[in-house]
Amino acid sequence: MTRTTPLSDLEKFIDGECTPQEVKRIRAELARDPSLSEAADRLDLLNRLLRSSGRDVEASAALRATIARRYSTENTPSASARRRLNRRTFFAGAGGALAAGFAALIVVPRLSGIGDAGLDPVGTFFHDFETYLLKDRALDVTETSMVQLAGWFGDRLPFALPPVASSGNSVKLIGGRLCWLMERRLASLSYETDAGPVVLYIMDANGIETPPGRDAPDIGKALSWHRSDDHTCLIWNSEQLLYVMVGTQEVHKMMSIARSLVS
Amino acid sequence: MARADLQDEFKAVVMGELSALYRTARRILQDHDEAEDAVQETLDKAWRNLNRFDHGSRLKPWLFKILTNTCLDVLRVRLRHTHVAFDAHDQGFDDNQRLPDELQANRELGWQIENAISRLSSDYQTVVQLVIIEQFSYDEAAIALDVPVGTIRSRLSRARASLVAELSGALERRPGPQSGRPAARLRLIK
Structure with a gap:
């Protein structure tokens, strides 16, 4: 033929x-x-x-948040608004292939319970990241039982999901999502409260350098926090895992929620 | 198109193509940090020069053209400096023991594919990235890389021949499209 x-x-x-x-x-x-x-x-x-x-790799949360802010409808880029991620600074001391935003999140020098970060680039960046995380509220699974949700995560995570309560101080579990930050998988647990959503991210702490923070026996080690205009972010370690909790509540309220979920 | 409309389109294209921009930059630069910086630099340049954009053209390939030029500038600078490239595969996330067999197999296949692409010349890698992975038309890729369509086709053809040879094992083991099974999904979990 x-x-x-x-x-x-x-x-x-x-x-x-x-x-x-x-x-x-x-x-x-x-x-x-x-x-x-x-x-x-x-x-x-x-x-x-x-x-x-080839399509497995996505732009990082940090890059997406920065670009979204820079070209948002309300804001057009100006010289003062053009802030680079400057990851090389943020990455200092953080090992491994972390998402740029995440690396920034954990090595921000002003993080350790000092208070508001004001409008400096680091604080602005951090605020963006919190905003991005909190807006990203899609769920892979709707579930009110942590036992069921832990079963769903199962082998999807490279670590065993630690004991976390389904409900606590005025918070109720509504579901979970498996998130990726570059090569790292993390569990996202979504809770609802009367005062807005709270999301708890749990991931393997290996290779991540956290700010010094302070030990809180009823929550975890190296607890630190950051408060922006709208959001609070708590970070702590426990048993080789890193916990990041983001919500709109005040710091003391977030502490109380964290305590009720993990202690 | 009014400037406001063009700005709106720019924002929409940027957010829609951000991952593709990043992946392409990373393909060329082989470095996460530099890729993100290149994307931001590209968008800055594009925004500043939006008034020079030919309204009869398409925004997407124009953006990628700026991106590839920006990446080439980075490479030129890099040639003048010692640089240790970022290698995503050497980061020590050894969670393979915990992965299900299928996911592990897919991960290995992913590395095999990545290695095969990385052995292509830079020009070929970029064409593969744009046309095959990002699904640009030949015309769009030609605009983005500032070369004739014929060059895109010839580069693509040579790159394919090389990839088929490199990945012959994977191509033999995998069922064809008529078998009713989907192609390997490297990203089983999202």
């Missing part, structure tokens, strides 16, 4: 670049020629393998 479709045309066909007439001709030939059909399958499979692998 004489093949009239060269490989280059087959590639065009697989890439969706053919005209309707070319598509019709090539389809007819694919139906007639098993070897051509096999070559097309191979090219298509290669495309799909490359796509499934």
